[in-house]
Amino acid sequence: MDTKRLILFIALSFGILFFWQKWMEERYPQIKAPAATASATSGTTTTPKAAPGQAPQDAGRLQRGQRITVKTDLFNAEIDTNGADLRRVELLKHGKLDDAKKPFTLLQDEGEHIYVAQTGLIGEGLPTHKSIFTSAQTAYQLADGQKEVSVRLEAAGPDGVKIAKVYTFKRDSYLIDVKYELVNGSAKPLNTSAYYRLLRDGKTPEGGGGYMGATTFTGPAVYTDKKKFQKVEFSKLDKGEADYEQAAKDGWVAMLQHYFASAWIVSPTGLPAVSGTNGVRYELKKLPDGLYSAGVIVDLPTIAANAKYESSMPLFVGPEETRVLNTVSTGFDLIKDYGIFTIFSKPIFAVLDFIHKMVGNWGWSIILLTMLIKAMFFPLAAASYRSMAKMRKLAPRMEQLKAKHGDDKMKFQQAVMEMYKTEKVNPLGGCLPMLVQIPVFIALYWALLASVELRQAPWIFWITDLSVKDPYYVLPVLMTISMYIQTSLSPPPPDPMQAKMMKIMPLMFSVFFFFFPAGLVLYWVVNNVISIAQQWYITRQIENADDDKTVKLTKA
Known part of the structure; x- marks a missing residue:
């Protein structure tokens, strides 16, 4: 017996x-990135115009400019002067799947995998993720005993408006502070919105399939106080069936994969949600060339003539370690995917x-x-x-x-x-x-x-x-x-x-x-x-x- x-x-x-695997395969089908369009392969691109209040649309390959390298105790990072994008991040405390002695690459814009963090401003003549920025240095390093290192990139706006984007990397932290400094040197008030997004293809990362065919989630997620944790499959973005709260003053938006994540944090732990804004909107969408975007748009208050305004948004790039996730934002620990067995596994x-x-x-x-x-x-x-x-x-x-x-x-x-x-x-x-x-x-x-x-x-x-x-x-x-x-x-x-x-x-x-x-x-x-x-x-x-x-x- x-x-x-x-x-x-x-x-x-x-x-x-076995049945869990089948259920996951049906619910989270793996998306294969479609082949690049003819315009991309021929070297010409067309950029559809964005609707008012929305981030600019994309088509074709990411353009490459000068690289600014940053080395800290946790990161080897690269910022591109084209858009001042964060284009590459290697996690020094985590090894590659096939060679633990080499750092694991989470963000990258070279090879077959595209996964980057972008920001920009919405408004006539204001710099977007396609504008050219300048930097005083091409290399930065967090020195021994130093708590943080900042990278300042600048771009000119219309009518004497000056814009700076400042990345601040802190010791022993996977949170990167991304700040806009806007100086309105014109004679009239300035109205603009800032967008922060994560851009990636729909490929499942190497080693992301789990064991015995059990599949872990790869894709965007949104958290707000009202609707809580909301995963959105790439397949739903393909069909235009994404269901998530779009307008909220709190929360975060992320791109998830097995073991690692990146996220824009609207309401960091211990701090109020982004203050002094007219509104916050989350935006998940499919882009041309097999790319997907998960981001947030922040409507900034009117900046008077000759006035200065600063707006910051933390960016998380790192491993889904419980001790780390609990310090980032409310509900951020939910990105650690235990599936339907969370009640026991956690x-x-x-x-x-x-x-x-x-x-x-x-x-x-x-x-x-x-x-x-x-x-x-x-x-x-x-x-x-x-x-x-x-x-x-x-x-x-x-x-x-x-x-x-x-x-x-x-x-x-x-x-x-x-x-x-x-x-x-x-x-x-x-x-x-x-x-x-x-x-x-x-x-x-x-x-x-x-x-x-x-x-x-x-x-x-x-x-x-x-x-x-x-x-x-x-x-x-x-x-x-x-x-x-x-x-x-x-x-x-x-x-x-x-x-x-x-x-x-x-x-x-x-x-x-x-x-x-x-x-x-x-x-x-x-x-x-x-x-x-x-x-x-x-x-x-x-x-x-x-x-x-x-x-x-x-x-x-």
Whole structure:
């Protein structure tokens, strides 16, 4: 009976993962960027005019100007004088998928992937993301002991209006302050709006597919106090079916992918939403040449003649680390995608993170978390193991009943149930602990899938990245052995064919685990080892208690 429950448990686990994958594929279909239009390939571009109050439209390739390099403790960044765009960002604390020694590139405008941050002003003659800016230097670096470094780029406007865009990079922060300084040198009031957007193609980044086909979300997202967290698939932008709150004075707009994100923050944590404005509008749209835009437009107050005005908007570019996300803005932690298992995954990761703060190693943290979970559910496990121990003792009597009733399965089942009733054995007593472990198992799967903290995190020896499969398959083999031992401790099925199947079942199901992340397999190995120890201990207790009863009856 126990082996049947084991099969049911594993089948349910993988069944849930399989149907989750199919559901994700239907809900979040992967978008392939269409081929460039003829105008782009021929070297000529046409730029559609924007409607009043909207950011300028785009067509063709991004134009390249002079590059301004910035190096901090967290970034290698490049700003292009064409539009003063942030065109490239390498994250120095996170390695590439195929070479952990090289920094991971999040924003880029070269090669097959386009993903940049742009800003501009709306109004006749005012600089947009296509205007040419100038900078006093071509290279900036955050020096030792320096808290921040600023990059100032300037452009001329109409009638004596002067504009400067200032990027401020701060030590140990993935937030970049982007500020506009406007000096109205004209003789009349100036009315304008500033737009801030993230521009990228619809390609899923390398390594963004998850494990066993489970797909993580890639695309734009908006958060406002009224409608909360709103993901918008690229496919909905293609069809013009995007549903999100467009006018709000708070929140943020982001581009999400597996492990990493970028976002314009309208209302940073601890600060009021963008103040002194006439309005804030979010804008998600599809652009020509397979590009998509996620941005926000801020209507600035009227700037009087000879007056100066400053407007800032923080830009987040970095990993989806929980400790970082919680400090950025309200609801920003929601970009860490645990899927529909958030209710389980989020607290599990919180406990795992708490343990990690004490031990400093994610592998040992997973082991300690497993021990904690097993301790919490030990009363249920003990009841299950007692039930299995009693059923194991009843196995010889079950064989006798089977021989007695022959092929009459109805009478055999009735006799077995009567025996269970007489001996006060619940044949379903071992199910509850396994049912409890299903959400824990899947929740941990998604916690590991979503947590960039475990990306390229080593444990010991050959395990240098807990978020990918064991390169030498040692942990899956250990898991197979532990499953076989567990099966041996369980009551054998009365059917010889079933008994043979149960012996090879651990090998059959363990094949799936050969492709799971090492951190998840580590959890399962430790879980099995502790379960074996608990089951052996409780079985010995019951056997010793029965021996004591036998001795007392003999003496009597």
